[in-house]
Amino acid sequence: MDGQEPQTTAPNLFIPPPNLPPATNSTSTSPAPPIQPITRPPSLATISDSSIDLTATDSLSQ
Structure with missing residues (x-):
C-alpha cells in the first residue's frame, strides 16, 4: 500500500506538467498578442x- 501511494503521487505530478505546457503555449500564443x-x-x-x-x-x- 505504501509503495502504491508514492507511485500514485508521482504519476499525478507528472500528468499536470505535460498538460500545462501545451495549454500555456496555445493560450499564450493566441490571446497573448491580441x-x-x-x-x-x-x-x-x-x-x-x-x-x-x-x-x-x-x-x-x-
Missing part, C-alpha cells in the same frame, strides 16, 4: 495622448 497590443497599448496610448494633447493645447493656448 491582449497586449489591443488592451494595453490602446488604453495607455489613448490616455497618454489625451493627457498630452490637452496639456499641450492648454499650454499653447495660454
Whole structure:
C-alpha cells in the first residue's frame, strides 16, 4: 500500500506538467498578442495622448 501511494503521487505530478505546457503555449500564443497590443497599448496610448494633447493645447493656448 505504501509503495502504491508514492507511485500514485508521482504519476499525478507528472500528468499536470505535460498538460500545462501545451495549454500555456496555445493560450499564450493566441490571446497573448491580441491582449497586449489591443488592451494595453490602446488604453495607455489613448490616455497618454489625451493627457498630452490637452496639456499641450492648454499650454499653447495660454
